[in-house]
Amino acid sequence: MTGVHSAGPGAARRIQYSVLIMTDAPHSPARTRVAPSPTGDPHVGTAYMALFDKAWARQTGGRFVLRIEDTDRNRLVPGSEEQIYETLDWLALGPDESPLLGGPYAPYKQSERLDSYRPYVDQLLADGHAYYCWCSQERLAALRKERADAHSPETGYDRLCLGMTKEERSKLPGFSETPVVRMRIPDDVELGFHDLIRGDVRAPRPDDQVILKADGFPTYHLAVVVDDHLMGIDTVVRGEEWISSTPKHLLLYKWLGWQAPQFAHMPLLRNTDKSKISKRKNPAARLMWFREQGYLPEALRNFLQLLAYPTIAEGEEMESFESFIQRFRWSDISTGGPVFDVTKLDWLNGQYIRSLDVGALADRVLEYAVASGQLTDPSEAAVARIRAGMPLVRERLTLLSEAVPKLSFLLVEDAGLAFDEDSVAKLKGDPAAILDAALATLEGLPEDGFDAETIQQALKSGVCEALGIKPRVGFAPIRVGVTGNRVSPPLFESMEILGRASCLARLRRFADQLAG
RNA sequence: GUCCCGAUCGUCCAGUGGCCUAGGACAUCGCCCUUUCAAGGCGGUAACGCGGGUUCGAAUCCCGUUCGGGAUACCA
Numbered sequence: 001m002t003g004v005h006s007a008g009p010g011a012a013r014r015i016q017y018s019v020l021i022m023t024d025a026p027h028s029p030a031r032t033r034v035a036p037s038p039t040g041d042p043h044v045g046t047a048y049m050a051l052f053d054k055a056w057a058r059q060t061g062g063r064f065v066l067r068i069e070d071t072d073r074n075r076l077v078p079g080s081e082e083q084i085y086e087t088l089d090w091l092a093l094g095p096d097e098s099p100l101l102g103g104p105y106a107p108y109k110q111s112e113r114l115d116s117y118r119p120y121v122d123q124l125l126a127d128g129h130a131y132y133c134w135c136s137q138e139r140l141a142a143l144r145k146e147r148a149d150a151h152s153p154e155t156g157y158d159r160l161c162l163g164m165t166k167e168e169r170s171k172l173p174g175f176s177e178t179p180v181v182r183m184r185i186p187d188d189v190e191l192g193f194h195d196l197i198r199g200d201v202r203a204p205r206p207d208d209q210v211i212l213k214a215d216g217f218p219t220y221h222l223a224v225v226v227d228d229h230l231m232g233i234d235t236v237v238r239g240e241e242w243i244s245s246t247p248k249h250l251l252l253y254k255w256l257g258w259q260a261p262q263f264a265h266m267p268l269l270r271n272t273d274k275s276k277i278s279k280r281k282n283p284a285a286r287l288m289w290f291r292e293q294g295y296l297p298e299a300l301r302n303f304l305q306l307l308a309y310p311t312i313a314e315g316e317e318m319e320s321f322e323s324f325i326q327r328f329r330w331s332d333i334s335t336g337g338p339v340f341d342v343t344k345l346d347w348l349n350g351q352y353i354r355s356l357d358v359g360a361l362a363d364r365v366l367e368y369a370v371a372s373g374q375l376t377d378p379s380e381a382a383v384a385r386i387r388a389g390m391p392l393v394r395e396r397l398t399l400l401s402e403a404v405p406k407l408s409f410l411l412v413e414d415a416g417l418a419f420d421e422d423s424v425a426k427l428k429g430d431p432a433a434i435l436d437a438a439l440a441t442l443e444g445l446p447e448d449g450f451d452a453e454t455i456q457q458a459l460k461s462g463v464c465e466a467l468g469i470k471p472r473v474g475f476a477p478i479r480v481g482v483t484g485n486r487v488s489p490p491l492f493e494s495m496e497i498l499g500r501a502s503c504l505a506r507l508r509r510f511a512d513q514l515a516g
Numbered sequence: 517g518u519c520c521c522g523a524u525c526g527u528c529c530a531g532u533g534g535c536c537u538a539g540g541a542c543a544u545c546g547c548c549c550u551u552u553c554a555a556g557g558c559g560g561u562a563a564c565g566c567g568g569g570u571u572c573g574a575a576u577c578c579c580g581u582u583c584g585g586g587a588u589a590c591c592a
Contacts, residue, residue, distance in 0.1 A: 315540055350555085
């Protein structure tokens with residue numbers, strides 16, 4: 001590890017690749033984990049990590065664990081924890097063990113594991129790897145400011161308390177009654193480590209990091225190491241932002257005499273301006289947003305995968321999770337932080353929508369419409385109409401949320417249909433005459449056998465040919481009269497669903513309105 | 517400021533020294549299909565940040581530089 005020179009990512013990957021080929025040995029069952037904090041709406045990054053965590057666990061026949069990291073008591077948001085369970089399940093990226101599911105290493109929530117940290121702190125203290133620090137937060141803040149103003153390269157704690165007793169320290173300024181515990185970083189701390197994705201990595205030199213806060217809670221650094229070890233986690237998948245803390249974690253493993261896990265530092269998802277993705281700049285950073293918008297979870301999962309990983313073949317962007325699990329390799333993950341741009345997801349969502357048969361799509365649309373409030377307590381007739389209309393909109397959907405609005409003309413009463421003003425204004429030719437001809441033609445058709453093909457033929461001859469006008473001119477007023485808008489699902493199929501009586505009623509009303 | 521990570525079309529990926537006058541997908545533009553809008557088909561525009569090396573040969577390896585990002589908390 002010490003002799004890590006700048007071999008370059010390419011070289012590192014090549015080595016890893018050849019090792020994979022040569023050993024050809026199946027990896028032993030892995031234990032991976034995702035460890036979100038319940039500090040607000042679940043973040044898209046959580047799902048992003050979970051995707052790779054779960055794929056690796058599945059590929060190796062291992063287990064995927066969800067642990068809730070709630071050591072920061074000040075930032076807890078009620079309900080957030082439940083949303084984490086919910087959204088991961090929705091994405092079919094649910095864990096095998098969790099606070100909800102339980103498991104052999106319960107409890108799976110850090111706030112319920114508090115007793116497990118203190119003994120290790122005491123051990124580190126006794127071994128001289130950690131020390132008490134009574135410096136007040138004010139002193140620390142002043143120190144930081146002073147160095148920032150001086151553009152000093154110095155960083156971290158100045159070790160004022162190192163080697164002092166409480167009595168000795170209390171005589172100096174900036175003293176606080178309740179101490180924290182800090183790691184004593186040795187001069188020869190190992191800074192390099194092997195990363196599953198990046199190969200050999202070098203991290204910044206750590207400071208004397210606080211591992212136990214004044215309130216008795218462990219910081220992330222201590223808790224994550226202790227928990228991961230106690231829970232048997234052997235593969236840690238986390239964001240790139242943690243590379244700089246890895247030497248601290250490795251030190252803790254070493255001091256405690258534990259086998260360190262393997263690390264995979266995923267690239268950071270970015271806002272359009274390339275900064276680390278944030279809810280502030282990108283609404284899609286909220287996992288719930290996708291469900292609210294009407295995205296399909298399978299499409300989102302597929303999209304997330306595309307964000308760091310090559311397609312299975314050129315031109316084949318769609319891939320099942322099962323297929324991905326089979327071919328997944330850490331070394332194939334891209335290291336550059338991808339911009340999180342949902343444009344391609346929109347397309348993918350349309351593809352997934354079209355891959356559903358109309359019945360299944362109708363189920364999804366209905367489920368969405370009720371959950372989102374588009375439909376409140378829909379009648380049987382309304383449900384039937386939406387199902388009937390599904391073949392007409394399937395090719396026209398990007399999001400589930402678009403279906404009901406596109407079919408709303410099937411759900412209103414004839415007398416309640418509004419004729420879009422702009423659509424009416426843009427009508428060409430002589431709408432009144434066209435409507436008269438259409439009315440006469442349709443009145444001549446029988447009640448039964450009022451199907452799209454029949455309607456089309458009748459209208460073609462009864463309106464377009466009879467008046468000598470083009471279909472686009474002749475059918476436009478009929479479309480507005482029947483659907484209320486110049487843009488609509490296919491006209492004749494729509495009329496078939498509506499039925500003869502309803503079509504006649506609507507067209508008469510429209511004709512009257514134009515005349516009046 | 518310091519340390520670390522990264523860099524190919526607008527965006528996401530391919531590229532592991534010659535197969536690259538750089539490939540695919542989305543987006544965009546044009547054409548076809550067409551009763552609207554879509555979907556679909558066909559085609560076009562569009563990128564190796566810069567400078568030095570190494571080499572017969574570099575998008576690929578090395579160095580520097582620039583730019584972007586992250587870390588630098590008693591947050592995670």
